[in-house]
Amino acid sequence: xxxxxxxxxxxxxxxxxxxxxxxxxxxxxxxxxxxxxxxxxxxxxxxxxxxxxxxxxxxxxxxxxxxxxxxxxxxxxxxxxxxxxxxxxxxxxxxxxxxxxxxxxxxxxxxxxxxxxxxxxxxxxxxxxxxxxxxxxxxxxxxxxxxxxxxxxxxxxxxxxxxxxxxxxxxxxxxxxxxxxxxxxxxxxxxxxxxxxxxxxxxxxxxxxxxxxxxxxxxxxxxxxxxxxxxxxxxxxxxxxxxxxxxxxxxxxxxxxxxxxxxxxxxxxxxx
Numbered sequence: 001x002x003x004x005x006x007x008x009x010x011x012x013x014x015x016x017x018x019x020x021x022x023x024x025x026x027x028x029x030x031x032x033x034x035x036x037x038x039x040x041x042x043x044x045x046x047x048x049x050x051x052x053x054x055x056x057x058x059x060x061x062x063x064x065x066x067x068x069x070x071x072x073x074x075x076x077x078x079x080x081x082x083x084x085x086x087x088x089x090x091x092x093x094x095x096x097x098x099x100x101x102x103x104x105x106x107x108x109x110x111x112x113x114x115x116x117x118x119x120x121x122x123x124x125x126x127x128x129x130x131x132x133x134x135x136x137x138x139x140x141x142x143x144x145x146x147x148x149x150x151x152x153x154x155x156x157x158x159x160x161x162x163x164x165x166x167x168x169x170x171x172x173x174x175x176x177x178x179x180x181x182x183x184x185x186x187x188x189x190x191x192x193x194x195x196x197x198x199x200x201x202x203x204x205x206x207x208x209x210x211x212x213x214x215x216x217x218x219x220x221x222x223x224x225x226x227x228x229x230x231x232x233x234x235x236x237x238x239x240x241x242x243x244x245x246x247x248x249x250x251x252x253x254x255x256x257x258x259x260x261x262x263x264x265x266x267x268x269x270x271x272x
Contacts (some may be wrong), residue, residue, distance in 0.1 A: 004238070006264050007034035007059065009245035011193065012253060014038065020050050021096045028054040030258045036243050037061045038100070040079075040088045060193060060241060061094040062137065062169070066119050096133045096192055098167050104114060104141035106208060107152045117159035122194050124163040125175035135192060137164030142205045143176035148175055151178075157187065167243070169195035170232050171219075175204045181228070193241035194232070196260070198225030214247040221249075221259035233267055 008027060016023040027035070033056065037047065040061040045158075051058060055114045065085050072151045079085075086214070089097045098248045120136060142153035150158075157166065168191050173180050184191060184198065199219035205212040221228060222244065244266055249256045 003036065004233075004236075004240045004242045004268065005034055005059070006032075006261060007031045007193075007241050007243045009036045009038060009243050011038035012244065012249075015272075016253070020046060021053070024056060025055040026050050026254060026255065028056055030254065032257070033057065033061055034241070035082050035271040036098075037092065037094075039063060040085070040092055040097070042150060044088055051094065053090075058092050058094050060096045060098055060243070061092055061133075062090055062098050062100040063089065064099055064101065065097070065123060065134070066099045066116060066136075068141050082126055082132075084131055089132060090130060092104070094132065096135050096167075097127065098135045098136045098137050098165075098193075100115050100162045101139060102136070104139075104144070107142050107156075108145050110147045110155070113147065113152055113156050114159060117156055120164055121159075121161040125160045126136050126261060128163060133163060133192075136177050137167040138169050138172055139206060139212075140172045140176035140204050143173065143178055144207060154183075157190065160190075162190075164190075165192035167193040167195060168236075169225055169245075170227065170229075171195070171201070172198065174201050174227055175206075177204075178181040184232065184235040186205045189237050191237055191240060194236055194241055195240065195243050195245050196222055196229070196264075197245050197247070198222045198227050198229060201226050206248075207231055217247050219246055221256045222263040224259075229263075230267065 013023050035056050037058055040063045063085050064070050065082050068232055070076050082195050102116055106116055123134045143151045145152045147155035197219055244260045
């Protein structure tokens with residue numbers, strides 16, 4: 001078995017990144033070797049040399065390229081052309097550029113889903129010319145609606161160019177009441193990465209009037225929550241990126257990262 005690579009979604013330490021060098025040094029000291037920027041446009045020119053100084057690489061990175069604009073702090077912000085986004089990704093050394101979220105309103109009808117798939121397929125062709133791949137990261141709302149006898153998410157996947165990669169957030173899939181190991185087996189080698197977080201799965205915040213609030217999630221280090229991570233990891237492709245992420249965690253986030261890394265190392269050792 002080829003051992004999966006582990007990575008850390010930098011959103012986990014977004015508050016600590018005010019001290020960029022200190023935070024990267026600290027996670028590198030824990031044994032992190034790969035990171036996933038949550039916005040490739042966030043301090044890009046600082047991030048490139050900082051990653052190099054601390055022996056870190058960014059095989060994947062997030063940027064919203066499947067929308068023309070996003071809402072940020074109550075304002076609509078226009079997004080740059082895909083070519084500019086791909087250029088920033090290449091500068092960071094990113095191999096797979098992932099759109100982290102297409103709004104829930106665009107997952108309700110077959111026509112809307114098809115338009116998003118068409119846009120992602122076009123991005124895959126453009127990215128290939130730049131030596132990159134593109135992909136999509138799910139939340140729970142992609143599973144809320146159905147097209148025929150399948151979820152909106154899996155219908156979406158059926159429309160995608162084979163070059164498009166999938167980054168499956170296992171916690172959000174579980175929150176949407178999916179059998180995550182079965183989902184991963186159906187998706188097969190389309191899955192290039194897992195977003196791994198663990199915790200209590202008792203409600204879907206994207207299906208409640210209150211909505212998503214990171215601080216209200218009951219997340220724990222990997223192996224200490226209610227997800228069957230052993231079955232999830234076993235069902236995933238052997239060659240993948242395991243991305244640790246904490247939207248929020250009580251206590252010391254660095255201790256939670258260290259514990260999660262140890263869990264993944266133990267899991268890989270047990271199956272190799």
